[in-house]
Amino acid sequence: MLWILLALFVVYPLAAMFGQAFLVDGRPSLAPLLSILALPNHRAAMWNSLVLGALVGVIGTAVGFLFAFTATRCNLPARWVRLLDVATLLPLISPPFTTSIAFVFSFGPRGLITYELLGVKGTNVYGLPSTLAAEVLTYFPIAYLALRPVLAAIGGNIEEMAFSLGSSRWRVFRTVTLPLTVPGLANAFLLLFAASLADFATPLILAGSRFPVLPTEAYLQITGLFDLKGGAVLSFLLLVPAAIVFLAQRYWVGRGHYVTVTGKSGAQSTLDGVSPGARAVLVAACAAVALSILYLYALLLYASVVVAFGANHALTLKHYVVIFTEGRKAIIDTLIIAFIGMPLGGLFGVLVGYLVARGEFRGRQAMEIASMVNYALPGTIVGIAYLIAFNDPPIALTGGALIIVACYVFRYSPTGTRTTIALLKQIDRGIEEASHSLGAGSFTTFRRVTLPLVLPAFFAGLGVVFIRSMTAISATIFLVSIDWVLITVRILENMTELSLGPAAAFSVFVIVLVMAVTSAISALLRRLPGPPGAASVAGLGG
Amino acid sequence: MYRSIARRTALLAAGLALLAIRPTQAQDTLNAYSIWPENWARPMLEEFTKASGIKVNFLRFSSGEALARVIAEKGNPKIDVLFGGPVETFAAGVKEGVFEPYKPPSFAALPARFKHPDGVWVAIADDPLVFMTNTKFLAENKLNAPASWDDLLNPAYKNGLQMADARTSGTAVTRIFSILEANGRDEEKAFAYMKKLRGNVQLYTKSGGGGTLPVGLGQASGGIFFIVDALDTKAKGYDVQISFPKEGIGTAAEGIALIKGAKSPELGKKLIDWASSPAMQSLFAVHKINFVPAHPEVKTEASLAAVLKGAKVFAIDDAYAGANRKRVVDRWVAEILP
Amino acid sequence: MAANPVAIRLEGISARFDHRVKGAVAAVDNVSLDVAPGELLTLLGPSGCGKTTTLRMIAGFQKPSAGRIQIGDQDVTEVMSNDRNIGFVFQNYALFPHLSVYENVAYGLRVRKLDDAAMRGAVGDVLALVGLKGYEGQMPHQLSGGEQQRVALARAIVIRPRVLLFDEPLSNLDAKLRVQMRGEIQRLQREVGITTVYVTHDQEEAMAISDRIAVMNKGVIAQLGSAEDLYQRPASAFVAKFIGRANLLRATVLARDGDRVTLDIAGRRHQAAATGAASSLGKTIQAVVRPEALAIDAAGAGASLPGTVVTRTYLGEKVEYLIAAGDETLQVVQLGPAEARRFPSGTSVGIRLPATGIHLIEEPEA
Ligand SMILES: Nc1ncnc2c1ncn2[C@@H]1O[C@H](COP(=O)(O)OP(=O)(O)O)[C@@H](O)[C@H]1O
Numbered sequence A: 001m002l003w004i005l006l007a008l009f010v011v012y013p014l015a016a017m018f019g020q021a022f023l024v025d026g027r028p029s030l031a032p033l034l035s036i037l038a039l040p041n042h043r044a045a046m047w048n049s050l051v052l053g054a055l056v057g058v059i060g061t062a063v064g065f066l067f068a069f070t071a072t073r074c075n076l077p078a079r080w081v082r083l084l085d086v087a088t089l090l091p092l093i094s095p096p097f098t099t100s101i102a103f104v105f106s107f108g109p110r111g112l113i114t115y116e117l118l119g120v121k122g123t124n125v126y127g128l129p130s131t132l133a134a135e136v137l138t139y140f141p142i143a144y145l146a147l148r149p150v151l152a153a154i155g156g157n158i159e160e161m162a163f164s165l166g167s168s169r170w171r172v173f174r175t176v177t178l179p180l181t182v183p184g185l186a187n188a189f190l191l192l193f194a195a196s197l198a199d200f201a202t203p204l205i206l207a208g209s210r211f212p213v214l215p216t217e218a219y220l221q222i223t224g225l226f227d228l229k230g231g232a233v234l235s236f237l238l239l240v241p242a243a244i245v246f247l248a249q250r251y252w253v254g255r256g257h258y259v260t261v262t263g264k265s266g267a268q269s270t271l272d273g274v275s276p277g278a279r280a281v282l283v284a285a286c287a288a289v290a291l292s293i294l295y296l297y298a299l300l301l302y303a304s305v306v307v308a309f310g311a312n313h314a315l316t317l318k319h320y321v322v323i324f325t326e327g328r329k330a331i332i333d334t335l336i337i338a339f340i341g342m343p344l345g346g347l348f349g350v351l352v353g354y355l356v357a358r359g360e361f362r363g364r365q366a367m368e369i370a371s372m373v374n375y376a377l378p379g380t381i382v383g384i385a386y387l388i389a390f391n392d393p394p395i396a397l398t399g400g401a402l403i404i405v406a407c408y409v410f411r412y413s414p415t416g417t418r419t420t421i422a423l424l425k426q427i428d429r430g431i432e433e434a435s436h437s438l439g440a441g442s443f444t445t446f447r448r449v450t451l452p453l454v455l456p457a458f459f460a461g462l463g464v465v466f467i468r469s470m471t472a473i474s475a476t477i478f479l480v481s482i483d484w485v486l487i488t489v490r491i492l493e494n495m496t497e498l499s500l501g502p503a504a505a506f507s508v509f510v511i512v513l514v515m516a517v518t519s520a521i522s523a524l525l526r527r528l529p530g531p532p533g534a535a536s537v538a539g540l541g542g
Numbered sequence B: 001m002y003r004s005i006a007r008r009t010a011l012l013a014a015g016l017a018l019l020a021i022r023p024t025q026a027q028d029t030l031n032a033y034s035i036w037p038e039n040w041a042r043p044m045l046e047e048f049t050k051a052s053g054i055k056v057n058f059l060r061f062s063s064g065e066a067l068a069r070v071i072a073e074k075g076n077p078k079i080d081v082l083f084g085g086p087v088e089t090f091a092a093g094v095k096e097g098v099f100e101p102y103k104p105p106s107f108a109a110l111p112a113r114f115k116h117p118d119g120v121w122v123a124i125a126d127d128p129l130v131f132m133t134n135t136k137f138l139a140e141n142k143l144n145a146p147a148s149w150d151d152l153l154n155p156a157y158k159n160g161l162q163m164a165d166a167r168t169s170g171t172a173v174t175r176i177f178s179i180l181e182a183n184g185r186d187e188e189k190a191f192a193y194m195k196k197l198r199g200n201v202q203l204y205t206k207s208g209g210g211g212t213l214p215v216g217l218g219q220a221s222g223g224i225f226f227i228v229d230a231l232d233t234k235a236k237g238y239d240v241q242i243s244f245p246k247e248g249i250g251t252a253a254e255g256i257a258l259i260k261g262a263k264s265p266e267l268g269k270k271l272i273d274w275a276s277s278p279a280m281q282s283l284f285a286v287h288k289i290n291f292v293p294a295h296p297e298v299k300t301e302a303s304l305a306a307v308l309k310g311a312k313v314f315a316i317d318d319a320y321a322g323a324n325r326k327r328v329v330d331r332w333v334a335e336i337l338p
Numbered sequence C: 001m002a003a004n005p006v007a008i009r010l011e012g013i014s015a016r017f018d019h020r021v022k023g024a025v026a027a028v029d030n031v032s033l034d035v036a037p038g039e040l041l042t043l044l045g046p047s048g049c050g051k052t053t054t055l056r057m058i059a060g061f062q063k064p065s066a067g068r069i070q071i072g073d074q075d076v077t078e079v080m081s082n083d084r085n086i087g088f089v090f091q092n093y094a095l096f097p098h099l100s101v102y103e104n105v106a107y108g109l110r111v112r113k114l115d116d117a118a119m120r121g122a123v124g125d126v127l128a129l130v131g132l133k134g135y136e137g138q139m140p141h142q143l144s145g146g147e148q149q150r151v152a153l154a155r156a157i158v159i160r161p162r163v164l165l166f167d168e169p170l171s172n173l174d175a176k177l178r179v180q181m182r183g184e185i186q187r188l189q190r191e192v193g194i195t196t197v198y199v200t201h202d203q204e205e206a207m208a209i210s211d212r213i214a215v216m217n218k219g220v221i222a223q224l225g226s227a228e229d230l231y232q233r234p235a236s237a238f239v240a241k242f243i244g245r246a247n248l249l250r251a252t253v254l255a256r257d258g259d260r261v262t263l264d265i266a267g268r269r270h271q272a273a274a275t276g277a278a279s280s281l282g283k284t285i286q287a288v289v290r291p292e293a294l295a296i297d298a299a300g301a302g303a304s305l306p307g308t309v310v311t312r313t314y315l316g317e318k319v320e321y322l323i324a325a326g327d328e329t330l331q332v333v334q335l336g337p338a339e340a341r342r343f344p345s346g347t348s349v350g351i352r353l354p355a356t357g358i359h360l361i362e363e364p365e366a
């Protein structure tokens, strides 16, 4: 069943796409590939994408780890943790372009910071540094969400034991905490690398013409030059690094088995994990990142309540009126799709993660890879692939909501899948076997034992699907139709039409809504009984 | 072992998926992609609904995307009409065979450059390019608004101009053909000029109007835009100057076309009839949309006419543009963009 | 076959794993075994010999790559573990960390859709049985190791399983608790009368609680029998050494008359009552002599083997010696030793072989 779904919604569209890229008049040919590679722009794009992805992966993972470590080890007052959560949550739940636009406003030639504050003239905001910074700010929360449960689960006893062996705090960190987090770090790096590779919204605004990256090139090739073939070829170039990183990660992480959560989980540590000095540094660093994020969003909020940002700063609510009248259809459609996709995606993610981590059948790895493909691929390509594959019979889905839901489910459930795998790697198999031996079937065991234990992963996955349903654009811009419109597409329209007010208002609306839903989810999660390690995850924060 | 998990989940999933199926739109609704931005398309199409009782369900895309969709949906068209957008887009669509020829009643009255000879598309407006510069920038650098193509090469503009990317934007293609025309169609001279201009360009934007706000805000010092976008920026309260080069600048017809295999061709034809006639084009002025009407019977609105007064504007020859478009854009991508 | 009822029957079961380096490895190789109803049978063997794997196949956590498994009169080879009605106690207890003690124990009953009152009764009874009344609301991580162990036990027996399976249940406990708990397990098993397969690597534990012991080595059963059988009549050098301590002496059988044998050991004749190796006349065999069966004389006394004391360890009620004799080093235990018979290390001594209790093993030296 899962195989059929994966075949239909992952393999088949790609095959259709592949046909588009490498078949000329029904015969295989490399001519499209060669003609694409002939352009220096495209070769530069390939290199740039790799550099950007790797940098975002490394820096984003580092920042995510910093946050996760600070949140789990510094004994912060609850209010501070909440601040961190909110700051990390914002980029995750934002519609595309918001960080980028706020960046341009802040750091451009007339930027609030560069020009108004520092008086620097003629700065150039476009290029690698700003793209990198914006992507790190946008994506590091993924690493934070992936690492925090891992750090929380390592927890107490093991570190206490290392302390008791006479290790210094730093030594414990270096020799115990860090190695145990390695699978989590690799996991986070992979997620970020893939996210950066696939991101086209940020580079579209910030990369400028001198720093082309593959997704924007592929997007422009398709949307601008009407060249589906060229776009398909470019996206397959993008597949190569994604596949390499993925396999490297599998090999690296696959070697270590770290069972730290057994049936008798240790007590939570009451020791401080860090020295007071280190704590101050960590907290200051987190606060700096958090404040810059909050600043960007304050700017967005401001832009939504002034008549025209930069020109007329009189306060007004007219943009909100616009989005609830002209934009009502988009809001309703988006919500319907999000609420259908959310449980499906959460369940699908956990199910695949469960099968991959626990199942004993041939093709487990193939299933994992298949489930990751749509995530690793640039959304633009997935969108075009779906469009090509599902426009004509036998499977005509375009124009409906189903195709958008399917796109979200198969594209955004891997977060749940990977978190599930990471969690399951730390949960002793015997716990499930115990359930079987007590007479529970696979489904009952899954529902009553595995699911509660991977509930943080389920909710993380579900939350991500919901958030993405509200905020994604790269794939679905090709799948929206006359009958089903999405908020994000409206935001993009508003951006290109330069109606910044409604764009900001839509963004604020999305952020508020997503916040409400995710805090409802995490409140629910907090009330569920769970093992001490996992309960503190609360995946999505406030 | 895992089958029961899968089976039960599948049931749940199927149930949820069913929710996503919604009856399709009623029969008296016309579906369209609009290349015109929402704030111009919406008032026009609402007027059409008022006049005809036909509801229009539309979605906005930039020209490249709209065309890509129309081509991708060729086997199973989702729309009846492609509405607005520069004529190159329609010329490209003709080659792909995605349009159904239709000659509306106004066809005969339209000048030759406002229609395809077989009626594959007709024009509903005309849209000249302009230079738009930030007033504060001009004052700071003691410059006058640029009045010649060469004025844009002034080092004061270094890293300051924003204009559209030829890969996505019809505006950009029109601009490149304007430069070709201004250089007597001497491609070498035109590309040499564009290479020099490249040094002053800060960003090539995805959409034609993408640079107007940055220019309005002073993020960019100036750029080349369609007049409809430029005047709208000004109307929003940004302090910008609009000027024309003395060598002349191009203007592009905005088109409309019926989709081949449309589900409601009769409704589509009614929209084309209406949009290509004075019925719609005389409403531009009412809604403060600064398009130049294509229909000869409609007068250009006074303030727009005032801006255009004395400007040297030439029509892009769509036969020449259509024949050379791909090659010129490819050359632009290879030589100017990097 | 039908004459003797069996609770569990293993017929030639094997488990093969793909090993990265070694290729396909048989962790369990063609094992057959019958367990009688109500019996407590222990699988005993060194680490890695396939005990856990065997137990997991009985539980249904793992499919045998060959062979059949029968529980009661039902062939369960293809039956899922949840339909086998077994109780399993894991080495690390595998309590559900998100459920309270009560819910952990009630889990199997809920699956069986017991009504609430019956469930409360059953859980209460079994918690009383394991001495955990009043712990219902605790979470697993709030319990000590011994308490977790009892919860695991209660959870396994409350469903009244057809068989109870233990995988090294005591290895995470301290020594005192281990002895105490093994007594309780034995008591409970007797009280409830459930057929039990118990896995351990600790021979003392095995001998203390088992009706029968199956000694495993490298995926096969080396010997099956009562603790006494195994100790007094080991079938192989491996078993002899694994169960208690043993001296294995090369010997040739010179004459045999019933259980009276004349042996040639290191060139000396020795007559004794012996068991094992029935048709070994004229052959070279190994004689198993337990350390406590050997006696030490002052050097040169009678027909004893000459040797030199290597170490002497005083342990209160006994003294242990290691004595080099020819090529071999022999272990000797003196029980209740008198002060007079004290042989410090370095002393030359004679080792006296016993007249009874020698067991002969017919196999090439390992
Ligand atoms: N899932 C597995 N994959 C590969 N090898 C395994 C697996 N389970 C057990 N083995 C191997 O089978 C052998 C027997 O293991 P096991 O039954 O656990 O031994 P014991 O419980 O007697 O210590 C060991 O060599 C072990 O490495």
Ligand SMILES: [Mg+2]
Binding pocket: C048, C051, C052, C053, C168
């Ligand atoms: Mg074992």
